[in-house]
Amino acid sequence: MEPRQDPARPPARNAAARALRPRPPGVRLSVGFILAKRFTLCAFANFVDVLRLAADEGDRSRPILCNWTVLSDTMDAVNSSCGISVQPKERLGDPARFDYIVVVGGLMDELPGLSTAYNRFLHQAADAGVPLIGLCTGAFMLHQAGLLDGYRCCVSWFHHADFLEQFDGLTPVTDQIFVVDGDRLTCSGGASSAHLAAYLVDKHVGRAQASKSLHIMIIDDALEPDKPQPGITLDFKTRDPIVLRTLLLMQQNIDSPLSMKEIARRTGNSKRQLERHFRAALDTSPQAAFLSIRLSLAHHLIETTEKSIAQIAVDCGFCDSSHLSRMFQRRFGKPPSALRQTVNPEG
Template identity: 50%
Template sequence: MGFVLLHRFTLLPFAAFVDCLRLAADEGDRSRQLRCHWTFMTSTGEHATSSCGAAITPCVPLQDPQEFDYIVVIGGIQDEHNRVDSQALAYLRRAAAEKVSLVGVCTGVFALIQAGLMEGRRCCVSWYHHRDLTRRFPAITPVADRLFIDDGDLLTCAGGASTADLAAYLIERHMGKAWAMKSLHIMLIDEARSGSYAQPQPVVFVKVEDRLVRRAIALLEQHLGESMSVDVLSERVGTSRRHLERRFRDTLGVSPQKFSRELRLRYGLWLLHYTEKSVTEIGGRCGFADTAHFSRNFRTAFGLSPSDIRKHAGLPDSMPVDPHFLHVHDEAMR
C-alpha cells in the first residue's frame, strides 16, 4: 500500500490504518513488512506534518502507482484557504487511469473529488464533514450513515477509528480473517465493523452537571428508536419517577418525556439532512408509531414538515443542523 499524506493530514485515521497493517504483517509485534508492505509518500518527498503537529518521516516522493495494490490518500484539515496539492491530484488521476485501487480516508475523499474521480460514484464521508462537502461540491452526493464504502476500484472511508475497520476488511480479503482479527485484538478492538455499520451520530453535546440526569440522557441516546416511558427510565437509573422529573426540570427546565421526544425529533432532523432514508423509515427509527405521528410532532417542533426539510436539505438556505450542540433549555424545548 502506498500512503499519500496531504498537508496537515489527520493522524488517527492514518495511524489506525497503518497499525492494523503492521500487526498483520509479521508474527507477534515485530513489525517487519513480511505479509503487508507500505510506503509513506508526499508530493515533495519531505516529511508530512499532521493536523496536530506530529510529523511522519521518512517519506519518499510519489512512486510509480503500479508498485501498489492500493493507494491510500489521507486528507487534511479543510478550510476556505486550504491549499490544493496539484501534484498529488495528478498522481491520483494517473493511478486511476492505470487501474490501481484508490482509498480516500477522512477528508481524502475531497482530494478524490478535486481529482475528478468521484463523478457518478458513491462517496462515504464523516457526518462532521458532510455539510462542508455538499456546500463545496454540490454535484456530489455523499453518504454519512455508514463507515466505509467499497465501490470496486474506489473505496471511501469516514475516517477516525473506522479506518481500522477498513484496514481489517482489506487484510481479511487478501490474507484471511485470522490475520485481521490478530491486528484488531492487539489494538483492543473486539471485532471489525462492516462498512454498512452506522456512524455514531451527533444528538446532544451539552454539559450537564447533574450526574443522575446525565445517566438518564445517556440511556435515552442509546434508545433513540423507541419511546421510553418515564417509569422505565427512572427505574433504569435507580430512582423514582417524581424525583427524576424534578431533577430534569431543575437542570434542563423540561420533563424527561418532553426532552426524550425533542431528542428523537432532533435526531430525525439530522437523518433528513444527512441520509437518504425515507420519511417513513426515519420516523420509525426515531421511535414514532407511524409517519403521521412523526410528521405532526416534527412540524410542531420545527415549523416545517419532514418532507419540506428533505426537499431543501443541502441547499444554502436550508435549516442548519449544528453538528456540535443541541441546546437544551426552556426556549429550545418549547
C-alpha cells in the same frame, strides 16, 4: 457488499488481476500513502497499525504479509493537524507497485489542493487500475483531482454540508463508516479507518489477521461498511440501524426539518415502520426525537456561542424565537434568555 459499476467509467480491476503485480515474496497487501498538509494523524495511524499488526505472526512489526510506505513528490516532512510530522520514505515512482494508494486528508477549513505531481501520480494509478482510497477529507481531495466522478463516496456526517457546498453534482454517503464502490474506497476517518484497513486485510491476507489487528488495538470485531456512523452526542442510545440512520438524517437537516413522510422515504421505510422501530428502541416517536435533537443543539449554542436567540432559532429549525422559547421552556424548565443570562451574567 457488491460494488456498483457506473457504465460511464472503466471497469475496476479485480483482486485476481491486482495479485499478479510483482511484489516481494510473502507480501499479500502493499499500500502507498499520500499525506495532505495538516493531515489527520488518527486516521493515518489507525489504518497503518492494522496493517502493521496483520503483517507479522507476532507483534514485531515486520512487514512480511503487508507492506506500506509514505510517498512524496518532494520528500519533505509532512505536518499533521496536531503538529506531529511524518517523514516520507519513497518518491512517487510507479503507482502499479502498490495494491492501493491512500490519500489522507486534513482539516476541512485548511484543505489544500494536491500538487500537480500528486494529481498526475493518482491519475496514473487510476489508469493502471490501482484502487484509490480517501481517508477522512481525502475523499474531498480525490474529487478535487477529478477521480470520484460517478462514484459513491463516504463523508463524515460532520462535513456533509461542506461537501455539498463545494462539490456540486456529487452525492456523499454519510450514514456508513466506509464505502467500497469498485476501485474507489472512502471512509469518514477516525476509528473507521481501522475498519476499512481490516476489510482490506481480510480480503487480501486473511480474516484471522484482520481480527488479530483489531483485537490488539482493543477494537471489537470488524464492522461492515454499512455500519452507521456515530453522530453528535445524543441522549439516545441504540444499536438499531434504522433508528441510527434516521437520527443521522435528522442531524443533517436540523435547520430545515424534514417531514416524517420525507424522512421515511429517504431511509427506505414507511412512517409506521419508523414509529415501530423508535418506540421499540427508544420508547419515543421519531417526531419527539427530532424535536429533542433540535432543542439539544439550541441549548448547546446558547451556552457556547454569542449568536442571538433569533439566529439560534433559525439554525435549529424553529419558526422564530417565540417558537423556540415555548419549546425550550417546556423541555428545560426555563426560557433561552434565562440560560443565556446564567452563562453570561454580564451579557
